[in-house]
Amino acid sequence: MHLRTGHDLDELAETINPIVAGWMNYYGRFYRSQLYPLLQRINTYLMRWAGKKYKRLRAYRRFTKWWFGIVDRDPELFTHWRWVRTFAGLR
Numbered sequence: 817m818h819l820r821t822g823h824d825l826d827e828l829a830e831t832i833n834p835i836v837a838g839w840m841n842y843y844g845r846f847y848r849s850q851l852y853p854l855l856q857r858i859n860t861y862l863m864r865w866a867g868k869k870y871k872r873l874r875a876y877r878r879f880t881k882w883w884f885g886i887v888d889r890d891p892e893l894f895t896h897w898r899w900v901r902t903f904a905g906l907r
């Protein structure tokens with residue numbers, strides 16, 4: 817995912833949302849708590865993607881401001897943001 821710097825955020829969402837929605841529907845009924853680390857890891861990959869696409873977002877403080885701005889503006893952009901909006905650690 818982080819190598820697709822030619823795509824914008826909407827195109828990434830179109831690509832991964834059906835896959836993640838399938839995981840959430842299938843495994844979410846019984847293993848919801850075990851999906852949280854995986855969904856946080858997807859957010860970490862999105863963090864890496866943003867750092868590679870936009871040089872100004874490589875700084876952690878700028879990235880977190882940008883991240884929570886997007887999550888607040890468009891909370892339905894990624895399917896897994898219904899459950900997890902944070903990321904798992906640094907790059």
